[in-house]
Amino acid sequence: MNTTATTPVFGVRNLWKVFGPRADRVPGDPLLADLPQADLRARTGCTAAVRDVSFDVRKGEVFVVMGLSGSGKSTLVRCLTRLIEPTSGTLEIDGDDVLAMDGSRLRELRRRRAAMVFQHFGLLPHRSVLDNVAYGLEIQGVGRAERRARAAGFVEKVGLAGLEHRRPGQLSGGQQQRVGLARALAVDPEVLLFDEPFSALDPLIRRDMQEEVVRLHREEGRTMVFITHDLGEALRVGDRIALMRDGRIVQLGTPEEIVGAPADDYVRDFVRDVPREQVVTVRTAMRPMRADDAGNGPALPPGATVSEAITAAAHGGGTPVRVVENGRCLGVVDPQTLLGVVAGVTPPAGKAAA
Amino acid sequence: MTPTTTSKQGPGEKRPTAPRPTAPRRPANAAPGEAPTTPRPAPAAPTPTTTGAGATDDGSPTTVVPPRVPDDGSPTTVVRPRTPEGGGAPPAARGATAPAPSTAPPALRPGTPTPDGGTTAACTPAPAGTGTAAAGGRRAPWRRPRVLGGAASALVLGLAGALLLGGGGWPAGLTVDLSAPLDDANQWVLDNRDTHPLFLYFLLHLSNTAVDAVNAVYGVLAAMGWPGVLTAGVLLAWRAAGFDRRGARVACVAFGAFALCGLLGMWDATLLTLALMVVAVAVAALLGALIGLAAGLSDRVDRALRPVLDTMQVLPAFAYLLPFVLVFGTGTPAALFCTVIYAAPPMARLTALGLRSADPGVLEAAVSLGANGRQRLWTARLPLARRRMLLGLNQTIMMALSMVVIAALVGAGGLGEEVYSALSTVDVGKALAAGIPIVLIAVWLDRTTAAAGDRLGATAPRRGLLHGRSAWALAAGGTLAATLAGLAFGTTWPRGWTYDISTPVNRAQDWIVDHLSTGVPLVGGTQVWSDAFTVGLLNPLRDGLQWLPWWALLLLVAALARLVGTWLSALTATAALAATGVLGVWTKSLDTLSQVVAALAVTLVVGVLTGVACARLRWVERWLRPVLDTLQTMPQFVYLIPVVALFGVSRAAAITAAVVYALPAVVRITAQGVREVDPAALEAARSMGASTRQQLFQVQLPLARPALKLAVNQGVVLVLAVVVVGGLVGGGALGYDVVKGLSRGEMGTGVTAGLAIVCLGLVLDRITQPTARGPRP
Amino acid sequence: MPTGSPTGNTRPTHGPRPPRGARTARARRAARTATAVAGALAVLALSACGAAETGRSQRAGDTERTVTLTVPSWVGAQANTAVAAYLLENELGYEVRTQQLGEVLAWDALSRSDVDAVLEDWGHPKEEKRYVEERKTVVSGGDLGVTGHIGWYVPKYFADAHPDVTDWRNLDKYAEEFATAESGGKGQILEGSPDYVTHDEAIIRNLGLDLKPVYAGSEAAQITAIRKHVAQKKPFLTYWWTPQWLNAQVDLVEVKLPAYREGCDADPAKVACAYPRTPLRKFLNADFAKDGGKAAAFLKNFTWTTEQQNEVALMIADRKLSPEAAAEEWVKDNEAVWKTWLPK
Structure with a gap:
C-alpha cells in the first residue's frame, strides 16, 4: 500500500456527533465523554453516535467503515458532507475546512466533490432512469440536452443500457442501485461515499455489485468511502478498514491487519470466521530464506494471499514457495507456515512490515 | 402475559408508551399496500375529520368531509378518499364518488392516534382523580375500575347536585353577546363599502x-x-385516464353524464354551474396548494393553520354567506368565495401531508447532491407529493360541488337555482332533475381525477400518438372539430332531446309516501317510527340534557373526555361546551346536541352493520356502491321534501337527513377497514379453525378498530355538517338559527349559532376519539 | 485485493469545472425570481391604480338594455317576475336577467344595483329605513296591488266539524288534537321558513295559549307537512298567509286573533293581536328608477290583483308550467290588463 505524502482527501480529527438535548456539552466534558452509551443516555438524555473519531482517507483508496448497526457508521459518513452536522471536531476535505463552509460552499462541495450512494437508493420515482442519473447534473445547473447526453454514458457504464426510459419502480433492486451509482458517478466527484449500498440486495446481486465497485475503482482510481456491516464485503472492497463500535473506531488497518492482529477481543470475535488464508498475504506469512531452501520453487509477489500460495505450493509438489519482488527473493513460505496461517496458530511475523 | 414482556402488567396488556406514535402520516387513502396506519383521525387525515387517518387508507370513502390530513394524525376529515394511490384500491373505495358534500371537516382534533401496539412496559400509576381518569388507549386492567369509578362519581355528583340545587340552564350573567359587535361590523361594511379604500x-x-x-x-x-362541451368532457376524461381500456370506461361515464344533463333539460344550468365550479376549484386548489406548501414546509405554520382549516370546514357556510354577500356582493362573487373557503382545506391538508410524507431517503439523496431548498422542493418534494395533491384536488372538487345549492341562495344561478326553485313549488321531480346532473358531474370528475391519479408515476410513460403531448393535441383537436360541427348544428341543446322526469317522479313519491308513512301492517310506517323515536329517545335525551345543571354537564363532559383522552382533551371539550353557554345558546346547543348524538348513534349502528356486510359480501357492495355515491353527492335539498313527507316536520326528519348524508362514509370506512385487516392474521385464525363469526368478532373487527374510530370521527363531522339542513325540515335549534341569520340578515344570530356548532363538533370529537398520550417521563 | 493507488486522476472531465450551465442556471433563476416579483408588483400596481367601479353589476353582459329582477323563493312573487320579464322582453325589447335571492339579500343587492327591482316586498322596516331613508339608494316603486295577510289557519274540514275553533279563545280546547310528538303535549302550531315575519311566540305567550310553535324551517317543508295532514284529514294549526298558491288546492280557514290595531305590534315582545293586512310593495334601485327609461316606468306601473297573481302562480305550482310559459299564457289572455302598464 503506498502512502502518498499528499493531503488526505478527508482529514477527520476528534469528530463527535451527539444527539440529544444540549449535545454540545458532551464532547468537552471528560466525565461524560467516557461514559458508556447507556449511562450517558441515563445521565443526559443524549446518544453519542460518533465519539472522538479521527482518521484520514487517502487519495485513491477505498476506505471502509465497518460496524454493526448502531455503531455510528452511517452517522459518520453523513458527517463527512454535513448531511448530519457534527457536534465537534475538525473535518477537512483536501485541506479545506468543511465545518467552516457556508451554505453555498457546502452545496458546491456536495455537488462536485463528494457524491453519495444510499442503501435505499433514494431515486426519484417519477423520473426515468436517465433523468435520475442526470439529476445531480441538473442540480449543478447543466442544461437538459448536455446532462442527458452525459448521463447516457454513465447509464451504459453501469450496465443499464436500454433501460434509460424505465422508471425506478420497474427495475430490480440491483438495477436500482446501479442507477444510484451512475447518478453519483455522473457528477464526477472527487470522492464517492457509499452508505451500505448493497445491504438491501440479494446475496448474488450483492456480489456482482461489489465486483462492479472494485472494477470501477480499478479503472478510475476514485477515492471511495464505503460503509458496510458486512465483514466479507469490507474485506473484499477495502484498502483500509475502520472498525467501529459504539461510535468509536476500535481498529483501523488493512484487512490483513484486522484479521491477522485483532486489536481486542471484540475485533477478534468479529473476524474469527474469516478465512485467514484469503486475507493474509505471503509478505506477512513468509519466513526468511534458509540455506536449505531450494532456489527453484514457485515464486509469488509479496502481495499474494496465502491461499494463492497454497495453490502454488500444491502445484509445486510441496516445495516452499519463494516470495519475490523486483527479482529479489524476500523470503519463503513452506507448507508448514501456510498450514499455520490457516489454522491460526502462527502469529503473523511480518506485522511491522505492513 | 407474553413471556417476552417483562413488565408487570397484566396479562396481555401492553401499555403503549410510545411517545406519540405518530403515526404515520398518511393520507388517507393510502394505497392498500400501505399500511394503514393511523387510525385516528386527527387532523390531518384526509379523512374527514377526524381521523384522519386515514382514512382509511384508501379508502374510498368518499366522503366527505374534509379530511384532515393525517398528518398528524388527526384526522379529521375526510373526505372521500379515494385513493389515488394504489391502483388497487378496493373497488369500493374507488368508487366513491364522492362527493362529499360537505365535507366537513373537521378535524377537530389533532390528536395522535395511539396505536395500540405500544409495547412498552412501564406502567405508571395512574393518577386517578375523580373524574379524570387517565386513560389511554388501553389501560391496564386494574386501572380501569378507578377510572370508571372516577367518572361515575363525577356523574353521581352531578346528578346529586342537580337534585339538590335544581336543574337549570346557563346563568345569564356568564354570557357574552356577539350580536352587537357583529351587527356593528355589518353596519360598518354597509356604510363604508362604497367609499373605503x-x-x-x-x-x-x-x-x-x-x-x-x-x-x-x-x-x-x-x-x-x-357538441363542443360534450366532446371536450369526454376527451378530457379519456386523456386524463389514459387512452386505454380504463380510459375508455371513464370516457363513457363522461359521455353518459353530459348526455343525461342535456336529456334532463338542464344543459344551460349545468354549464353555468360548471363555469362557477371551474373557477372556484381553480382558485381553491391554488389557494389550498399555497397554504399546504406553507404548512408542509413549516411546522409552526402547520400548527397554526390546523384550527383555521378545521373551522373553515365545520362552520356552516350559511353562517358566513351573509358577510360575504355584504362585502363582495350577491351572485357570483359571494358564491365563489364561499365555495373557495369550503373547498380549499382538503387541498391544503393533502398538499401539506404530501410534502411532509415525502420519502426521506429521496430528500436526503437530493441534499447529498447539493440541491438547495428550492431545487429540493421543485425536483423532489412537490413531484413526490403529486398523488396526494391530486387526491386533494379530487376532494376539493367534491366539496365545491356540494356548495352548488348553497351558492344559489345568494344568486349564483345554475343547477342550484333549479333545485331551489323546485322547492318553492314542492316539486321533487324537478329538484331531482337538477340534482342528478350535480351527481353526474361529481361522478365524472371523481372518476377522471381518480384515474389520472392511479396513472401518475405508475409506469413509464408510453410513447406514441396517443400519449404525451400529442394526445392532448388530439383531444383539443377533437374538441375543436366538435365545436365547429356544433356551430353548424346549433349550440344549444336540441329542444326535443329532453325528457321530463318530474311527473313520474312526483307520482312515485306520492305513492311511496301514501304507502309507507302510516298504516303499514306490523311495522307501522315511517310516521309512526318518527313519533316513537321522538317520544322515546329524542325527548328524554334533550330534556335530560337541558335539565342537568350546566356545571354538572360540564363536569360530565370533562370526565368523559378524560376517560378517552388526555387532560388536554378534557379541557378542550369542557371549554368548547362552556363556550356555547357563553355565546348565549346553551339550551339550543343542547337541543342540537341531543339530535346529533341520536343521529350519530343511528348512523353508526346502521353504517357499521352495512359496512361489515359490504366487506364480507361482494354483491352487497356492488349494489350499494352507486347508491352510496348518490347519497353523498345529491344535494340534501333534493330529498328534503320526501323526508318531510315520510317523517313529518320533526327532529326525526332532521336526523334522517343527517343519517342519509353521513351513512355512506361510515359504510365505506368500515368496509374498507374490515376488508384490509392483515390477511396474515385472518389466515392464522382460519388455520386454527375459526368460524366466520369468530373471524369477524375476534379478528376483523378488533383489527379494524382504527377504521371504526375513523368512522366515528367522520360520523361526527358529517352529522354536524347537516345540522343546518336539519333546521330546514323541523330540526330547529342551532340549524334553524343559522338559516334565520342568513335569511333575515341577522349576522349575530347566524354566526353565533355557527360557532356553537363548531364548539359541539369539538366536544363530540374529544369525547369520541381517544388520543394518544404523550410520552411519560 | 487491489492495493495500488492510482497515480493519476483518470477522471474524465466533462466541461469546465464551473460548468457554464451553473452560471446560466443561476442567472435563469434570478431572472425567474425577478419576473415573478415584477409580475406580482405589476398586478398590485395595476389594481391599485384604479379604484374598482363600485356600482358595477356582478353579472356580466349587462347593458343599458338589461334589467335584472329578483326571483324570491315563493311562487306568487315568481309570477310577478315572470310576467314583468315577459313583457319587458317581448313588448319593450329589454333583456331580462333574473336572480334568485333571499329577501334581505335582495335588498342589499338592490342597493348596490346588482338587481334593478324587487316586485313584491312584504315589509322590511329595518332595510327600508337603511336603504330608502338613510342611504337613498333604493326608492319605492309603489304598490303591487296585491295585499298580503298572515294569520293562523286550520283546515276547513276541521273547522266544519268544530266551528268554534276559529276563535282563538277556544284554541286551548283543541290543543290536544293539535299535539304532535314534537310539541311535547301542547298543541302544535306549524311555523314556516325563518324568512317570514312571525310574532307567534309572543302571541302565544301573551294570550296564554297552550300551544307550541314548531319550526318547519322552510316553506317546502311546511307545505309538505300541510299536504300530508290534509291527505290524512288530520287536524292541524299553522301559520299561513295569502296570497299563496296552495290556498287553491287546500281549503284553510283563518283563526280569529284579537283584532289588529295600529301599533299593537310595535313591541315584538308584547304582541297579542292579529297580523295586519300588508299592501305588497315594489322597490327599485334609485339609479335605475331615474335612468331606467321605459323599463323603470313599466315596473312602476306594474300592478295587478291577488286573483290575477294567483292565476299565474297556480299555473306554475299546480300545472307545473315553467314561469315563462305561464307568463306567456296569462299575457295572451289579459292584454287589456297589461296594456295599461306600458309607458306611453
Missing part, C-alpha cells in the same frame, strides 16, 4: 375579477355549444 382598491377588484373569470369561462363553454 379597502373596498375600492382591493375587495371590489376581487369581486369584479371573480365575475369576469366566471363569465369568461361561461362564455367559452357557451360558445363551444353542446
Whole structure:
C-alpha cells in the first residue's frame, strides 16, 4: 500500500456527533465523554453516535467503515458532507475546512466533490432512469440536452443500457442501485461515499455489485468511502478498514491487519470466521530464506494471499514457495507456515512490515 | 402475559408508551399496500375529520368531509378518499364518488392516534382523580375500575347536585353577546363599502375579477355549444385516464353524464354551474396548494393553520354567506368565495401531508447532491407529493360541488337555482332533475381525477400518438372539430332531446309516501317510527340534557373526555361546551346536541352493520356502491321534501337527513377497514379453525378498530355538517338559527349559532376519539 | 485485493469545472425570481391604480338594455317576475336577467344595483329605513296591488266539524288534537321558513295559549307537512298567509286573533293581536328608477290583483308550467290588463 505524502482527501480529527438535548456539552466534558452509551443516555438524555473519531482517507483508496448497526457508521459518513452536522471536531476535505463552509460552499462541495450512494437508493420515482442519473447534473445547473447526453454514458457504464426510459419502480433492486451509482458517478466527484449500498440486495446481486465497485475503482482510481456491516464485503472492497463500535473506531488497518492482529477481543470475535488464508498475504506469512531452501520453487509477489500460495505450493509438489519482488527473493513460505496461517496458530511475523 | 414482556402488567396488556406514535402520516387513502396506519383521525387525515387517518387508507370513502390530513394524525376529515394511490384500491373505495358534500371537516382534533401496539412496559400509576381518569388507549386492567369509578362519581355528583340545587340552564350573567359587535361590523361594511379604500382598491377588484373569470369561462363553454362541451368532457376524461381500456370506461361515464344533463333539460344550468365550479376549484386548489406548501414546509405554520382549516370546514357556510354577500356582493362573487373557503382545506391538508410524507431517503439523496431548498422542493418534494395533491384536488372538487345549492341562495344561478326553485313549488321531480346532473358531474370528475391519479408515476410513460403531448393535441383537436360541427348544428341543446322526469317522479313519491308513512301492517310506517323515536329517545335525551345543571354537564363532559383522552382533551371539550353557554345558546346547543348524538348513534349502528356486510359480501357492495355515491353527492335539498313527507316536520326528519348524508362514509370506512385487516392474521385464525363469526368478532373487527374510530370521527363531522339542513325540515335549534341569520340578515344570530356548532363538533370529537398520550417521563 | 493507488486522476472531465450551465442556471433563476416579483408588483400596481367601479353589476353582459329582477323563493312573487320579464322582453325589447335571492339579500343587492327591482316586498322596516331613508339608494316603486295577510289557519274540514275553533279563545280546547310528538303535549302550531315575519311566540305567550310553535324551517317543508295532514284529514294549526298558491288546492280557514290595531305590534315582545293586512310593495334601485327609461316606468306601473297573481302562480305550482310559459299564457289572455302598464 503506498502512502502518498499528499493531503488526505478527508482529514477527520476528534469528530463527535451527539444527539440529544444540549449535545454540545458532551464532547468537552471528560466525565461524560467516557461514559458508556447507556449511562450517558441515563445521565443526559443524549446518544453519542460518533465519539472522538479521527482518521484520514487517502487519495485513491477505498476506505471502509465497518460496524454493526448502531455503531455510528452511517452517522459518520453523513458527517463527512454535513448531511448530519457534527457536534465537534475538525473535518477537512483536501485541506479545506468543511465545518467552516457556508451554505453555498457546502452545496458546491456536495455537488462536485463528494457524491453519495444510499442503501435505499433514494431515486426519484417519477423520473426515468436517465433523468435520475442526470439529476445531480441538473442540480449543478447543466442544461437538459448536455446532462442527458452525459448521463447516457454513465447509464451504459453501469450496465443499464436500454433501460434509460424505465422508471425506478420497474427495475430490480440491483438495477436500482446501479442507477444510484451512475447518478453519483455522473457528477464526477472527487470522492464517492457509499452508505451500505448493497445491504438491501440479494446475496448474488450483492456480489456482482461489489465486483462492479472494485472494477470501477480499478479503472478510475476514485477515492471511495464505503460503509458496510458486512465483514466479507469490507474485506473484499477495502484498502483500509475502520472498525467501529459504539461510535468509536476500535481498529483501523488493512484487512490483513484486522484479521491477522485483532486489536481486542471484540475485533477478534468479529473476524474469527474469516478465512485467514484469503486475507493474509505471503509478505506477512513468509519466513526468511534458509540455506536449505531450494532456489527453484514457485515464486509469488509479496502481495499474494496465502491461499494463492497454497495453490502454488500444491502445484509445486510441496516445495516452499519463494516470495519475490523486483527479482529479489524476500523470503519463503513452506507448507508448514501456510498450514499455520490457516489454522491460526502462527502469529503473523511480518506485522511491522505492513 | 407474553413471556417476552417483562413488565408487570397484566396479562396481555401492553401499555403503549410510545411517545406519540405518530403515526404515520398518511393520507388517507393510502394505497392498500400501505399500511394503514393511523387510525385516528386527527387532523390531518384526509379523512374527514377526524381521523384522519386515514382514512382509511384508501379508502374510498368518499366522503366527505374534509379530511384532515393525517398528518398528524388527526384526522379529521375526510373526505372521500379515494385513493389515488394504489391502483388497487378496493373497488369500493374507488368508487366513491364522492362527493362529499360537505365535507366537513373537521378535524377537530389533532390528536395522535395511539396505536395500540405500544409495547412498552412501564406502567405508571395512574393518577386517578375523580373524574379524570387517565386513560389511554388501553389501560391496564386494574386501572380501569378507578377510572370508571372516577367518572361515575363525577356523574353521581352531578346528578346529586342537580337534585339538590335544581336543574337549570346557563346563568345569564356568564354570557357574552356577539350580536352587537357583529351587527356593528355589518353596519360598518354597509356604510363604508362604497367609499373605503379597502373596498375600492382591493375587495371590489376581487369581486369584479371573480365575475369576469366566471363569465369568461361561461362564455367559452357557451360558445363551444353542446357538441363542443360534450366532446371536450369526454376527451378530457379519456386523456386524463389514459387512452386505454380504463380510459375508455371513464370516457363513457363522461359521455353518459353530459348526455343525461342535456336529456334532463338542464344543459344551460349545468354549464353555468360548471363555469362557477371551474373557477372556484381553480382558485381553491391554488389557494389550498399555497397554504399546504406553507404548512408542509413549516411546522409552526402547520400548527397554526390546523384550527383555521378545521373551522373553515365545520362552520356552516350559511353562517358566513351573509358577510360575504355584504362585502363582495350577491351572485357570483359571494358564491365563489364561499365555495373557495369550503373547498380549499382538503387541498391544503393533502398538499401539506404530501410534502411532509415525502420519502426521506429521496430528500436526503437530493441534499447529498447539493440541491438547495428550492431545487429540493421543485425536483423532489412537490413531484413526490403529486398523488396526494391530486387526491386533494379530487376532494376539493367534491366539496365545491356540494356548495352548488348553497351558492344559489345568494344568486349564483345554475343547477342550484333549479333545485331551489323546485322547492318553492314542492316539486321533487324537478329538484331531482337538477340534482342528478350535480351527481353526474361529481361522478365524472371523481372518476377522471381518480384515474389520472392511479396513472401518475405508475409506469413509464408510453410513447406514441396517443400519449404525451400529442394526445392532448388530439383531444383539443377533437374538441375543436366538435365545436365547429356544433356551430353548424346549433349550440344549444336540441329542444326535443329532453325528457321530463318530474311527473313520474312526483307520482312515485306520492305513492311511496301514501304507502309507507302510516298504516303499514306490523311495522307501522315511517310516521309512526318518527313519533316513537321522538317520544322515546329524542325527548328524554334533550330534556335530560337541558335539565342537568350546566356545571354538572360540564363536569360530565370533562370526565368523559378524560376517560378517552388526555387532560388536554378534557379541557378542550369542557371549554368548547362552556363556550356555547357563553355565546348565549346553551339550551339550543343542547337541543342540537341531543339530535346529533341520536343521529350519530343511528348512523353508526346502521353504517357499521352495512359496512361489515359490504366487506364480507361482494354483491352487497356492488349494489350499494352507486347508491352510496348518490347519497353523498345529491344535494340534501333534493330529498328534503320526501323526508318531510315520510317523517313529518320533526327532529326525526332532521336526523334522517343527517343519517342519509353521513351513512355512506361510515359504510365505506368500515368496509374498507374490515376488508384490509392483515390477511396474515385472518389466515392464522382460519388455520386454527375459526368460524366466520369468530373471524369477524375476534379478528376483523378488533383489527379494524382504527377504521371504526375513523368512522366515528367522520360520523361526527358529517352529522354536524347537516345540522343546518336539519333546521330546514323541523330540526330547529342551532340549524334553524343559522338559516334565520342568513335569511333575515341577522349576522349575530347566524354566526353565533355557527360557532356553537363548531364548539359541539369539538366536544363530540374529544369525547369520541381517544388520543394518544404523550410520552411519560 | 487491489492495493495500488492510482497515480493519476483518470477522471474524465466533462466541461469546465464551473460548468457554464451553473452560471446560466443561476442567472435563469434570478431572472425567474425577478419576473415573478415584477409580475406580482405589476398586478398590485395595476389594481391599485384604479379604484374598482363600485356600482358595477356582478353579472356580466349587462347593458343599458338589461334589467335584472329578483326571483324570491315563493311562487306568487315568481309570477310577478315572470310576467314583468315577459313583457319587458317581448313588448319593450329589454333583456331580462333574473336572480334568485333571499329577501334581505335582495335588498342589499338592490342597493348596490346588482338587481334593478324587487316586485313584491312584504315589509322590511329595518332595510327600508337603511336603504330608502338613510342611504337613498333604493326608492319605492309603489304598490303591487296585491295585499298580503298572515294569520293562523286550520283546515276547513276541521273547522266544519268544530266551528268554534276559529276563535282563538277556544284554541286551548283543541290543543290536544293539535299535539304532535314534537310539541311535547301542547298543541302544535306549524311555523314556516325563518324568512317570514312571525310574532307567534309572543302571541302565544301573551294570550296564554297552550300551544307550541314548531319550526318547519322552510316553506317546502311546511307545505309538505300541510299536504300530508290534509291527505290524512288530520287536524292541524299553522301559520299561513295569502296570497299563496296552495290556498287553491287546500281549503284553510283563518283563526280569529284579537283584532289588529295600529301599533299593537310595535313591541315584538308584547304582541297579542292579529297580523295586519300588508299592501305588497315594489322597490327599485334609485339609479335605475331615474335612468331606467321605459323599463323603470313599466315596473312602476306594474300592478295587478291577488286573483290575477294567483292565476299565474297556480299555473306554475299546480300545472307545473315553467314561469315563462305561464307568463306567456296569462299575457295572451289579459292584454287589456297589461296594456295599461306600458309607458306611453
